[in-house]
Amino acid sequence: MTNEKYAIANWKMNLQSEAETKELAEKIIEGLKKINYQNKVNVILMPSYPWIKVIKDLQQKSPNLFAIGAQNMFWEKSGAYTGEISSLMLKNLGCQYVFIGHSERIIYLKETNEMLNKKLLLALKSEITPILILHPEEKNIENFKKDLIDILQGISQEQIEKIIFTYEPIEAISTQGGKIPSQTQLFKMNNLIRKIITDYYHIENPVQKIKLIYGGSVNSTNIRNLTIDVSMEGAIVGAKSLDAQEFVAIIKQLI
Numbered sequence: 548m549t550n551e552k553y554a555i556a557n558w559k560m561n562l563q564s565e566a567e568t569k570e571l572a573e574k575i576i577e578g579l580k581k582i583n584y585q586n587k588v589n590v591i592l593m594p595s596y597p598w599i600k601v602i603k604d605l606q607q608k609s610p611n612l613f614a615i616g617a618q619n620m621f622w623e624k625s626g627a628y629t630g631e632i633s634s635l636m637l638k639n640l641g642c643q644y645v646f647i648g649h650s651e652r653i654i655y656l657k658e659t660n661e662m663l664n665k666k667l668l669l670a671l672k673s674e675i676t677p678i679l680i681l682h683p684e685e686k687n688i689e690n691f692k693k694d695l696i697d698i699l700q701g702i703s704q705e706q707i708e709k710i711i712f713t714y715e716p717i718e719a720i721s722t723q724g725g726k727i728p729s730q731t732q733l734f735k736m737n738n739l740i741r742k743i744i745t746d747y748y749h750i751e752n753p754v755q756k757i758k759l760i761y762g763g764s765v766n767s768t769n770i771r772n773l774t775i776d777v778s779m780e781g782a783i784v785g786a787k788s789l790d791a792q793e794f795v796a797i798i799k800q801l802i
């Protein structure tokens with residue numbers, strides 16, 4: 548476990564206008580200015596593509612409060628890929644992070660391990676920090692091991708330390724039932740993810756070198772139980788990141 552924590556707002560496809568996005572971000576910024584979290588919690592806002600620029604403008608007005616990330620990117624650098632967005636476009640817009648492997652994209656868009664692997668390689672090459680989301684199932688651990696190793700093909704040990712791994716069980720997501728894992732399950736999956744990576748890369752001090760966060764129905768009441776208490780370094784926050792007060796309260800719990 549590193550000392551830094553992460554609070555990542557996953558706004559998904561929820562904010563429909565620039566005005567709505569700006570209003571929420573401004574309220575979050577107002578809240579952030581009242582708490583002392585810098586050097587302890589990395590706050591990352593992940594808007595939909597059309598609203599990245601408005602968040603960037605707000606960031607320029609209030610620097611050093613948060614970073615910006617994108618919810619997805621394509622695996623090729625540029626070219627004839629209608630409707631896709633490149634890592635360089637994201638960089639030019641000011642994105643420092645990108646989600647890779649969110650279960651909603653795997654379920655609705657059928658993203659495969661090979662696609663995730665190519666995206667991961669390109670994000671790292673483009674110096675955008677990938678937030679790699681994993682959803683192991685207790686009954687299918689052998690498959691999960693294979694999937695994770697497939698996704699990590701071609702990634703060096705040095706690059707592994709740059710990835711933010713996320714344990715996000717699908718059934719824990721608020722829109723998928725919100726069944727939060729028990730502490731035993733959290734410890735088990737935390738150890739499992741770290742062990743697969745450690746064994747594969749022969750990493751000596753995995754707890755210090757591998758960044759691992761949690762996702763799924765996080766709120767200001769359960770955040771400590773789901774993260775710090777089980778040696779995870781923060782969380783992806785979906786539904787509750789649409790409520791500025793609650794999102795700031797979550798950040799406060801991570802300090």
Ligand code: PGA
Binds near residue numbers: 715722763784
């Ligand atoms: P949730 O979403 O916090 O609403 O469960 C988390 C996510 O899907 O990343």
